[in-house]
Amino acid sequence: MLASLFGTGSFRVFLKAKNLLQVAIKKSSHIQNSAVANKSGTMAEVKKEMLKRFGLQPGYIREPKSREKLLEFQPKMEDLPARSMQDSFTYAIIPLSTDPVLQDMYINFMGFVRLGRLLEDMDFFAAWCCHQHLKLPNLPEGVPLPYSIVTILVDRIDFTNVQASGTQDIRLSGHVSWVGTSSMEVVVWLEQMVDEEYQKLTRALFLMGARNATNTGAAPVNPIQPANEEEQVILAGGADRKKQRQVLSAQSVFKVEPNAQEESLMYDLYKRTTPRHTLELNKRILPPNCRWMEDSFQMSTILSFPEHRNNHNRVFGGFLMRSALEISWTAAFLFCKSRPKLKHISDVSFVKPISVDSFIRMTAYVVYTKLNCIQIMTVADVLDAHTGNQVTTNVFNYTFSAPDTVSEVLPRSYNETMWYIHGRRKFKASRDLNS
Template identity: 75%
Template sequence: MLRSLLGAQKCWGLIHSRNSMKVANKHAPASFAVCKRHFSPPTHIKQSAVANESGTMAEIKQEMMKRLGLEPGYNPLPKSREQLLKYQPKLEDLSPRAMQDSFTSAIIPLSTDRTLQDKYVTYLGSVRFGRLLEDMDMFAAWCCHKHLKLPNLPEGVHLPYTFVTILVDRIDFTNVLASGTQDIRLSGHVSWVGTSSIEVVVWLEQMVAGRYQKLTRALFLMAARNATNTGAAPVNPIQPANEEEKLIWAGGADRKKTRQILCAQSVFKVEPNDPEQTLMYELYKRTTPRNTLELNKRILPPNCRWMEDSFQMSTIPSFPEHRNHHNRVFGGFLMRSALEISWAAAFLYCKTRPKLEHISDISFEKPVSVDSFIKMTAYVVYTKLNYVQIMTVADVLDTQTGSQVTTNTFYYTFSAPDTVTEVLPRSYHETMWYIQGRRKFEASMGLN
């Protein structure tokens, strides 16, 4: 389990859940109370930050383009930035920064911008969380801009840096039902840095009854690259200003170690552990006829569905409007697309509107060009009581050869009002997905 930013955990359980969830939750064992690792911005950092309001997200996008020397409009041959390489500093030239130097906030003005509302609202009037993931990704890059301070950059020279998203650490959601017509505030700051990697914590809050209520919190791991995105670039180190910042810094170092351990222990890299192998044998016995003469057959137990019949797929052509500042497909767009098809898969599986509870770690393995076809496939890989675990795989299709390369794998935990049909694997390959999905689910529930 990941340590919190302040080295503590705050368990919200399932209190304050929506009325539609009460029936399902009363059947859940006590251990299934969801431990929501959701935090407010540290008081010291928030109060000490200078000029921390950055306006609206639209204004942030314009300011980032201005700093990078980019202009509106698409050009298949983007403007060269090679002339900026000579301005990249050395690590020893960069002075330490405090965490409050990068703390900032921004508004999504849904209460006043009716045109913007149309992009964010669902047919029930709630907010599209996929849109918010796009904003959080861009806001994390903006915090990197705020952290970076280049002492020898001549006035008028554009920023000789590129920031890309490496991964998004686990995202938990509170039980506040976000509205699509009320302002949403993003806030965040840099919480840890390496030589060229930057961890940013981002909070989402919405105005409810005259005060901001917490929606979610996420950790973004960003990479600083040079002006042409061909190599790593150094960033200012962090000098913790007090004990609070020292704890936040230590948490960032711990999370880096934890990510490395979890990556090495993935079921796709090492064999399942002993309890998981026992579970695999139990699944085999449940789906194999007792008649020893029919070992080549599989049977589906009552109230179950095969995993192979429990998926949704879409193929998305990408366009320049989906690009980031560096003419690649925007990571936020990939996150939004994956979330929305995952939600659809959960909805169609449960036959009722599901609630998003948790998003597991999201990694970005390969850049995606703006002329790509992206295949999104959302599988139901694990179920427990009224919970559904979705694994969504993003593949880029080669239009010439027909081959495909996986660029992202996403894991989402949804809950339904009632107990859902159990999903079961049929092949060994699917069983590995089942085991991995079970791990992600238990981590999201705070069970390991």
């Protein structure tokens, strides 16, 4: 049970966060229905407008224009007026029904939309919602926005059973749902027209960071003043989700030792994979219908290019999310030997920015399986081609479902056992939140 997983006190916090999150999801859709949305046009127009606001031009420049002079225009917290969630609520369209070139970019061979492409757009759109929230009354007309907006993490993304067509328009909508002193939580929906009615494809929570014009320090953001009771509930949920993230981070298996139940599980794994009635202590056996974790991974090394950069001349977080999802889906497909369905994404962390001339190694590990579900942990490492050093910059966690029951994956080393425990936690948490 999750109570034994987190501890009694932490479990109470988890349940409270879960309940508030579920309420916030329902209430946030009220904003979508009751507020007058700010139509932002197509996603291509959104990207063009964001460049304009940052004072940037299309095209690659090896030495980007310095933004240091914009530091003098960074506001103080007391200069920023409060904003409601309705102020940042906006929507944009991916016009797949009328743009054949765009269709080629988004469609897979079965005629559905590539989810990785949608993740790219959602990341970009979350930043756009932050632009809608920010209001600087003292910024002179014509001066670019003295901010940099970066993705800190993706809290969770849940997928419905609606399969997105590659030839029908998709609508993104969202708003800022919570703010700290320099961070903004953004909720984003994806919908597609099905039988003359928009059907929800997915919903995501992004945590975005406001940085100064040169991306060298934090920048203040407008506080939120809820416009109604619904917004008050959503704001409370955002604050509670922040506390829950802190609890889960502090209790990560990579930081503290496993709990008593998990230690018992580890011993059971050892007994199941060690021969009985033998003194060959170094020998391991694989039980029936099981696979070793060390044989259940896929790896790809990516050379990033300027087309993958964001507005701050670093590798775009959405590109990393797309690349990680595609290799994770491949790993799940090859593991279960049938087309898996993406059910949940959790805790996508962006630890360090990546230069656009980097080599990026993506490794997708099958770390836990249960019945027809597959838990994937994908790690992004930046490789230094000259020294051979590598630094982990991102970790992604995915839950897939297969048409049939899959083989059980088992660890051999202690390191893999920690991955197994980590994957088990992520799987149980995603199942509990969706129950």
